[in-house]
Amino acid sequence: MTFSRSIKIAPSILSADFANFGLECEAIEAQGADWVHVDVMDGHFVPNITFGPATCAAIRPHIKGVMDVHLMIAPVDPYIEAFAQAGADVITAHVEAGPHIHRTLQAIRGAGAKAGVALNPGTPAEHIEYLLDMVDLVCVMTVNPGFGGQKFIHSQVEKVRKLRAMIGDREIHIEIDGGVTPETAPLVVAAGADVLVAGSAVFKGGSVGNPSPYGENIRAIRAASKV
Ligand code: DX5
Ligand code: ZN
Numbered sequence: 001m002t003f004s005r006s007i008k009i010a011p012s013i014l015s016a017d018f019a020n021f022g023l024e025c026e027a028i029e030a031q032g033a034d035w036v037h038v039d040v041m042d043g044h045f046v047p048n049i050t051f052g053p054a055t056c057a058a059i060r061p062h063i064k065g066v067m068d069v070h071l072m073i074a075p076v077d078p079y080i081e082a083f084a085q086a087g088a089d090v091i092t093a094h095v096e097a098g099p100h101i102h103r104t105l106q107a108i109r110g111a112g113a114k115a116g117v118a119l120n121p122g123t124p125a126e127h128i129e130y131l132l133d134m135v136d137l138v139c140v141m142t143v144n145p146g147f148g149g150q151k152f153i154h155s156q157v158e159k160v161r162k163l164r165a166m167i168g169d170r171e172i173h174i175e176i177d178g179g180v181t182p183e184t185a186p187l188v189v190a191a192g193a194d195v196l197v198a199g200s201a202v203f204k205g206g207s208v209g210n211p212s213p214y215g216e217n218i219r220a221i222r223a224a225s226k227v
Contacts, residue, residue, distance in 0.1 A: 152179025164192025
């Protein structure tokens, strides 16, 4: 993975057909996705359950580019090695998921993956001030984690601006997760984001049998991001 601040669209397979993950990953990449965002939920840290490392390993051969794994689980540390072994390029843990996020981020890099840290909407940017030299990505949650299709929380745009200033010249991606649409994308891009996760806004209207809407949806978000 080489670092660039160009805009990357990362469809979340939370909005894909769960019986068809392999083909869905191939379809979104063929339609222009830059990264594939994989939402792991445990029914404990968030009120929903998705899947774990075995599913990540199974979809890995169907993804040519970056597999971006967002862990909404607590605890995190016992599972890092398994997600790294499953082929995750980026592993993101929540700052709220436990008392030792510093150790968690060390362990992610130690396992050979890029380290991401995610902030819930109620968590201030300053919480990660002393972590910036050990992360490759900061994920700003623009909805409360757990479900796709929620409304974008506008107060987070200011947080993105603050984080962009805190990051300075460091090679750290700012990822936005939740409620990204052609309407909200330009707000966060102008504030300094470069990775846009989008679930419902990418998958709506399409399917593996009819993937062209995925391409239209991705192009609409990309076009709106040229700010
Ligand atoms: C929410 C997940 C998101 C979600 C985004 O907990 O982390 O990745 O799938 O979905 P949309 O784009 O529909 O808000
Ligand atoms: Zn996510």
